[in-house]
Amino acid sequence: MSSSTTTDDQLDRAFMALADPVRRAIVARLSRGAATVNELAEPFAITKQAVSKHIAVLEQAGLVSRSRDAQRRPAALVPEALERLTAWIDTYRLTTESRFRRLDDVLAGTPSSPPQEER
Amino acid sequence: MSSSTTTDDQLDRAFMALADPVRRAIVARLSRGAATVNELAEPFAITKQAVSKHIAVLEQAGLVSRSRDAQRRPAALVPEALERLTAWIDTYRLTTESRFRRLDDVLAGTPSSPPQEER
DNA sequence: AAGTTGATAAAGCGATTGGTTGATTATGAG
DNA sequence: CTCATAATCAACCAATCGCTTTATCAACTT
Numbered sequence: 221m222s223s224s225t226t227t228d229d230q231l232d233r234a235f236m237a238l239a240d241p242v243r244r245a246i247v248a249r250l251s252r253g254a255a256t257v258n259e260l261a262e263p264f265a266i267t268k269q270a271v272s273k274h275i276a277v278l279e280q281a282g283l284v285s286r287s288r289d290a291q292r293r294p295a296a297l298v299p300e301a302l303e304r305l306t307a308w309i310d311t312y313r314l315t316t317e318s319r320f321r322r323l324d325d326v327l328a329g330t331p332s333s334p335p336q337e338e339r
Numbered sequence: 340m341s342s343s344t345t346t347d348d349q350l351d352r353a354f355m356a357l358a359d360p361v362r363r364a365i366v367a368r369l370s371r372g373a374a375t376v377n378e379l380a381e382p383f384a385i386t387k388q389a390v391s392k393h394i395a396v397l398e399q400a401g402l403v404s405r406s407r408d409a410q411r412r413p414a415a416l417v418p419e420a421l422e423r424l425t426a427w428i429d430t431y432r433l434t435t436e437s438r439f440r441r442l443d444d445v446l447a448g449t450p451s452s453p454p455q456e457e458r
Numbered sequence: 459a460a461g462t463t464g465a466t467a468a469a470g471c472g473a474t475t476g477g478t479t480g481a482t483t484a485t486g487a488g
Numbered sequence: 489c490t491c492a493t494a495a496t497c498a499a500c501c502a503a504t505c506g507c508t509t510t511a512t513c514a515a516c517t518t
Contacts, residue, residue, distance in 0.1 A: 228360050236358035238428075240506085241347050251431035253438065257465060270507055272465065291464040291515050299439070302432035306425045309357075312370035313421035319372065320418070359476085376495060389477055391496065396475095410485045410494040 226304045233281035234305055242266070243274050247297060250284065254296040345423045352400035353424055361385070362393050366416065369403065373415040 226234075237243055246260055261271035275295050278284040282301045286293050345353075356362055365379050380390040394414050397403040401420045405412050 228363075231363065232358055232360060235354050239351055239355035239358055241351060242506090244347075244350065244427075247431055251434040251438075258463090266506085267508065268465075269467090269509085273506080276466090293465065297431070297435045299432050299435045302428050302435075306428050306432070308363075309421050309425050309428075312366055312416070313418050313425070315370040316416045316418045316421075319370075355475095361476090377493095385476090386478070387495075388479085388497090392476075395496090412495065 226308065230282060231305075231308060233277075234283060234301060237278050237281040237283055238305075240274070240277075242271075243278055246271075246274060246278065246295075247283065250295060250297040254287070254294040256292045256294050260295065345427065349401060350424075350427060352396075353402060353420060356397050356400035356402055357424075359393070359396075361390075362397055365390075365393060365397065365414075366402065369414060369416040373406070373413040375411045375413050379414065 238247070242264060245263070249255060249260060249263075257268055257272050257275060260275065261268045264271060275284060275286075279286060279295070283298055284295050285298050286295050357366070361383060364382070368374060368379060368382075376387055376391050376394060379394065380387045383390060394403060394405075398405060398414070402417055403414045404417050405414050
């Protein structure tokens with residue numbers, strides 16, 4: 221069975237998927253509604269096959285789901301997958317920020333919570 | 340000069356940087372405070388040189404900054420960089436989610452805002 | 459049945475990635 | 489000055505990435 225928390229492998233794939241400008245543009249386009257490979261390929265100077273592969277990468281990362289409509293295979297964004305990414309990032313962003321805040325308090329002579337070891 | 344908005348290239352590097360489990364573990368460790376290469380390398384079964392490269396990748400992505408302490412070069416997390424990533428993701432996540440909400444309204448016969456074309 | 463449209467599969471190619479080993483640079487300690 | 493420590497540089501290697509071309513599959517149209 222698959223865990224409810226995002227696995228390392230899923231995070232690998234999801235972040236990797238978003239590390240490409242074409243795939244991010246596809247995500248941006250899909251945020252405004254589902255689209256077919258041909259529609260998604262239109263703005264780019266690459267072949268449909270390449271776009272098809274990009275979509276496959278996004279799908280394997282769980283960021284995109286696909287349905288069926290005759291010959292067409294419309295792709296749609298999976299917002300929960302994006303949410304999982306922000307959740308991961310925020311975990312460490314918030315920890316860091318609160319640590320900085322405590323440090324600022326110490327420097328300002330306003331220790332509101334016990335400072336933690338640094339280094 | 341560098342733009343205030345995150346550039347494509349910065350997003351490329353940042354997402355790519357987080358697409359590796361070792362680098363994500365480094366980020367997790369750094370969220371609890373700055374650390375040196377040796378400290379960061381300790382939990383991993385790879386060489387210090389490899390970890391050094393991973394840190395360089397995170398630094399080039401703007402996710403990590405480095406300071407000086409004698410021979411040591413402590414790395415620290417840059418929370419603003421993480422914030423920029425969540426900002427990018429949320430832009431498209433929220434658009435998608437609100438579109439879904441409108442669609443749900445239509446299906447439930449409670450159209451609260453004009454539905455948009457869906458193909 | 460034949461043709462058209464939408465999408466994928468397969469094989470190949472140059473560039474990049476993550477890792478190694480070995481040598482080198484920088485700073486501090488004796 | 490000499491030695492030890494922390495980190496990086498350089499060269500190399502196997503694996504993967506993004507993309508292309510060619511061929512194939514699947515479903516609708518006439």
